[in-house]
Amino acid sequence: MNYKHIFLLFSILILSACKNQGEYINKIEGKQINISDSLKLDQSIENFIKPYREHVDSNLDSILAYAVNTYSKSDGEYNTAIGNMMADAVYEESNPVFKSRTGEDIDFVLLNHGGIRSIISKGNITTRTAYEVMPFDNSVVVVKLKGAQVKELVEYLAKGKRAHPISKLNIVLDSDGNFKSATLNSKPLDFSKTYNVATNDYLYNGGDHMDFFKTNDSLYVLDYKIRNVLIDYFTKIDTLKPVIDNRFIQLK
Incomplete structure (x- = not known):
């Protein structure tokens, strides 16, 4: 091999090595863009989105029922009209599914006070109302709880003194705020029995420190979003007029 060939081979190797060197990022720059009316509208995108937006708005604004008053989760100390409505709706819509x-x-329903995310205003109730009250994708589950866990549940509610929505269950505190009694369908709870408790998957997984749901005999997932429960419930009624009642009270 002569020197010309050696030089040619050496040049090829150098060029090959140069090509195999990777490219590396050594600097990243960014800037903040404020989203405001000053940003120009892309009319082509707007034209594309418009029919879909109008279709969604039409569905969300379809009237399902009428509310005779404005209902808020802050309108009661131990139970609220809107919370009672939600718990009762979960029972009425979910029980036929569970029984089938x-x-x-x-047996009874327990939801969480913090899960109510909006008021229901006086006037027309629409599909949008259901999305505002329950924007999350929480679903109904039914947990088979032994008496010991039901006792923990009742004690949790009595100690917390918060308007967590319940249905079919009645809890009474004495004048000092201590637990006095708990009944189901006007009969005292029997802590030697097992009860079917409907709740949402957030609480079942330990939300709001409701750890009593972790120890259970069985779990039934109904694949039924609470938002859809509300939509189905609103569709069936003509007028919404829930009240604050005696399902969780403190004696004077």
């Missing part, structure tokens, strides 16, 4: 699958009934 198991042959059993839901």
